Amino acid sequence: MAARTPRVTDWxxxxQSRLSRVRADLAALGPPDPLDQEGQRWREVAEVEAAVVEDMITREEPRRRAVASWWSGWHIERAWRSLHEAEIATVAAGSGFLGRLPGLKARVAENLDEDDPRRVALEEMRPGEYPLPIERELVVDALRASFDKSDFAHAGSRALRNKLIATSVVLFLVNTLLGVIGLVKPGLVPMCVGSERLPTVCPAGKVAGGADVWLVQVLGAFGAVLSAVVLLLRRRPSLSPYVMVGYQALIKVLLGAALAVVGILALGAGVTTGLIGVASQAALLLWAVILGYGQQVATRLLDSYTDRVMDQARPLPKLESPR
Structure with a gap:
């Protein structure tokens, strides 16, 4: 039976690359030492976890469960957790850590605080200072703590992604509802602006029409697209299993459309009387674009928070190969 080919996605x-290295490291260990039963058990654990990883990255979910699987992200996080366990078991299967210590210390230092006792114990360990079983326990404990922090970050990024999706759905429904109301009953959501000194102007003509709300939303979304382009340009490349930039941009566009409607309502209500005067249809449409771009003020905090979450969830570097 032909081997299954994994679907090509970044994660x-x-x-797959790190799984191949795990298997190469296991092969480099050579034949098992009959006197080191614990090392043999770790080797078996590494092989079992590697098989789980292979299953996760080649698994084809039934269509009826594909959406639920994508939403929960269980196969992604199971693959990463099993990969981490396989890497830990591969390290522990060796008979010494002299060649690995620099890489192990650097790896643990990325996620654990300086005063973390597991990190301190690993950094103070000298090869041969303790019996091999104790050295193994020190290394395994420190690596597990470091990998656990990364795995929890993956779960946090998935939760954030799902919140962004839910928020996008709500904004889409609100925008659609406003557009339909404006289309069915023109003027119920008043988009026309006027004052005692200036004539009344509407987005789609001289009088209120069914296209007013839709036109304001489209121009507000256009203004938000401009800020989304800035987001895309400054976004750093990431191989995290969860990519947020598309959902962030979608929220900006939908929120820009909604804020444009709210802003035009505020202009029509006279909230800005004496400060802003809308003398023409072109000026009104321009304000819809500006108000749509103004969502950047509201979404900047979201962008900063997302950046922090994604920095914590970045893929972890490969442990050094044995020497």
């Missing part, structure tokens, strides 16, 4: 490429 699968990273996991």
């Amino acid at each position: 699968r490429l990273v996991v």
